[in-house]
Amino acid sequence: MNLNKNKIYIYFLFFLTASVYAQEQKKDSTSVEKLKEVVVVGESNVMSVSKKLFTVGTIKRKDIENVAGNNLADILFNSLNITVNPDASNGRSTVSLFGLDGQYTKILIDGVPVVSDNGVGNNIDITQINIDDVERVEIVEGSMGVLYGDNAVAGVINIITKRGLRDNGWELQLSLQEETVGNEFEFFDRGRHIQNFRVTNQANEKFSYSFGASRNDFAGFYNGYQGKNYFATENGLIKNDSLRGTEWNPKEQLTVSANADLDVGKHNFFYKLQYFNESLDIYNRIVNGRYENGQLNPTAVDQNYETDRWVNNLNISGPLNGATNYNVNFSYQNQKRRYKEYVYNILERREESVLNDAVSQSSEVWYSKGFVNNIVPKSDFFNLQLGYEFTNQKGFDAIATGDYSSDVVENTITNYEVFGITEFKPTKKLSLNPGARFTSSSQFDNYLIWSLSSTYDFTEKLKLKAVVGSAYRAPNFEELFFYFVDANHNVRGNPDLKPEDGISVFVNLKDNYRIAEEGYLSPSFNFFYIDLKDAITSVTAEDDDGRILYTQDNIDYSKRIGFSLDNSFIYKNWNIGLGATYLGVTSSINEELENDNDYLWSLNFQTSLAYKIDKWNTTISSQLKYTGKTQGIFSDENDELFIGETEAFTWLNASIRTDISTRLSATLGARNILDVVNINTRSSAGAHTNSTSGSRLIGNGRSYFLKLTYNLNF
Incomplete structure (x- = not known):
């Protein structure tokens, strides 16, 4: 994606400034809001079942605006688990949820799994998910395999798109955001520069549509490195001091989306079209020195990864018969990631020649999910929800370096699934919800995912929820089919991987107190236990020719157990959140060789504070999160696996958001105030390993941002 950054920035700034001073009729603030009648909206029917059976947290639109969130990564930092x-x-x-990485958490947009470099719905790069057209984000904790299929072991993150306006008419929204990266900032060249544009039209009570675009330019984190055009000399020769490039690679993202929402009688049709483009640059630290016509002409072999993704989602919902409703999703998504390796002329600042230019990853996904719920609406004792899910993924996955040929092999994974959830209410307070999903896969044996959920209402506000069920995860496309072999590399997926299996238990007790005329306290206590058998991890082995092979394999087990307490306190203009989790993790690479299987315990702590000053239309907010030491599986300098831990760290953000006028608002804030950059990883010496240590880059330092947003309704 080649964009003239200077022109885009100047045009956008001019457009925003001109719009602020544009003359339009002021909206009557005393008008009555007319609410649109909705029978079923997107995935809300499934989510309402989830809220009944599982612990669900919601990040609302105002929370997103208070932290000036542009992508999903911006807003998930402060979530407790x-x-x-x-x-x-x-x-x-x-994301990692309950100490389980992104393979175990399913990410959906309006109930549809997101396609990515690595699979469908799992291990998603959350910086690629733009949230400017998002109404809210729902985080469902607990094993959700019956409702959402394999790989929803730790939970589900469902992103709900905005739909229409409250009143007929138009809404224009523009925003401009400038952000430092640590202490680094220059217009156009360093820092983070974001522009957003969105138009929505509520044509009538039945039909609305919108169009929007967002550009996110991250110039990289230098952190002492000297950038793309740096080289050093000594005695007239190139001196390779490894300072060229950046610590955190720069990338530029463009997201364009459109949607249409139509009511036909009591039936709703919602269509979403989205295009995403990302360009990621990697600058080689090694500079090649050469002389041409008696003059030093340094070059470097650099890389560029470019991702293109198209998303087409259609949701149809409505009543079948009386209170019985249906909900059907159809989706077609495709993604290609192109790799280019080229010679960059540093002195002339241009691309000199291309060494490799090929598609390194390709995915084409057809997806459909449908369900009918409230099938027995007249019964006070029994009810039923039935549904199906279909996924067909075709493509290939190979790292984008080295030699390419026409021998890339396409693979296909097709899943056919049916599921059902029943509800028994023996009393008004007790509900039992057994559920099952049958999965037939072209890659694995047929499998039955099961769960048993129960709710008990001690009072109208004091409620107990519990769920026990399968912790089933199937290997993703990369783990199975990744293939890159040349003279210097031997990295392959393992098509013989077995799915992980196990059991998960989640218990939640929640209450709600009114402690003053305008004050509410909502405490929530959670217990969770996840036991995974045949957990999948990276290993080293030998291939048929005796060379070292980097691949994937099943290890013995991985377990976690924990408790969390989350409190929400609202009093007048104060909104305070306070929570903590005590998490224990243990893993075994080979249970027969290891006897020390103790849990590594860590404490995670989270607090948030928001105060609204009505007189100034201003909200002040802050979020603090302490992440305790965590256990993981690492490899040493000899590529031997060992179980180690990462040190604890604390993250603090703060912001102030104010309405300058009825149409213009500003958000000023700081991220990572405690200036976290690296955290240490280490292991203890054992019977078969020596003590090792290292570090991992976790942040880009204390950063500051300013966001201006302009809204025009007419």
Whole structure:
């Protein structure tokens, strides 16, 4: 994606400034809001079942605006049981829920799994998910395999798109955001520069549509490195001091989306079209020195990864007969990731020649999910929900370096699934909800995913929820079919991987107190236990020719157990959140060789504070999160696996959001105030390993941002 950054920025700034001073009729603030009648909206029917059976947290639109969130990574940092894991080398950030990585958490947009570099719905790069057209984000904790299929072991993150306006008419929204990266900032060249544009038209009570675009330019994190055009000399020769490039690779993202929402009688049709483009640059630290016509002409072999993704989602919902409703999703998504390796002329600042230019990853996904719920509406004792899910993924996956040929082999995974959830209410307070999903896969044996959920209402506000069920995860496309072999590399997926299996238990006790005329306290206590058998991890082995092979394999087990307490306190203009989780994790690479299987315990702590100053239309907010030491599986300098831990760290953000006028608002804030950059990883010496240590880049330092948003309704 080649964009003139200077022109885009100047045009956008001019457009925003001109719009602020544009003359339009002021909206009557005393008008009565007319609410649109909705029978079923997107995935809300499934989510309402989830809220009944599982613990569900919601990040609302106002929470997103208070922290100036642009992508999903911006807003998940402060969620109690979620850790965002960034990787500076490839620019990806994934989530970890209850100590389980992104393979175990399913990410959906309006109930449809998101296609990514690595699979469908799992291990998603959350920096690629733009949230400017998002109404809310729902986080469902607990094993959700019956409702959402394999790989929803730790939970589900469902992103709900905005739909229409409250009143007929138009809404125009523009925003401009400038952000430092640590202490680094220059217009156009350093820092983070974001522009958003969105138009929505509520044509009438039955039909609305919208169009929007967002550009996110991250110039990278230098952190002492000297950038793309740096080289050093000594005695007239190139001196390779490894300071060229950046610590965190730069990338530029463009998201364009459109949707249409139509009511036909009592039936709703919602269509979403989205295009995403990302360009990621990797600058080689090694500079090649050469002389041409008696003059030093340094070059470097650099890389560029470009991702293109198209998403087409259609949701149809409505009543079948009386209170019985249906909900059907159809989706077609495709993604291609292109790799280019080229010679960059540093002195002339241009691309000199291309060494490799090929598609390194391709995915084409057809998906459909449908269900009918409230099938027995007249019964006070029994009810039923039935549904199906279909996924067909075709493509290939190979790292984008080295030699390419026409021998890339396409693979296909097709899943056919049916599921059902029943509800028994022996009393008004007790509900029992057994459920099952039958999965037939082209890659694995048929499998039955099961769960048993129960709710008990002690009072109208004091409620107990519990769920026990399968912890089933199937290997993703990359783990199975990744293939890259040349003279210097031997990295392959393992098509013989077995799905992980196990059991999960989640218990939640929640209450709600009114402690003053305008004050409410909502405490929530959770217990969870997850036991995974045949857990999948990276290993080293030998291939048929005796060479070292980097691949995937099943290890013995991985377990976690924990408790969390989450409190929400609202009093007048104060909104305070306070929570803590005590998590224990243990893993075994080979249970027969290891006797020390003690849990590594860690404490995670989270607090948030928001205060609204009505007189100034201003909200002040802050979020603090302490992430305790965590256990993981690492490899040493000899590529031997060992079980180690990462040290604890604390993250603090703060912001102030104010309405300058009825149409213009500003958000000023700071991220990572405690200036976290690296955290240490280490292991203890054991019977078969020596003590090892290292570090991992986790943040880009204390950063500051300013966001201006302009809204025009007419």
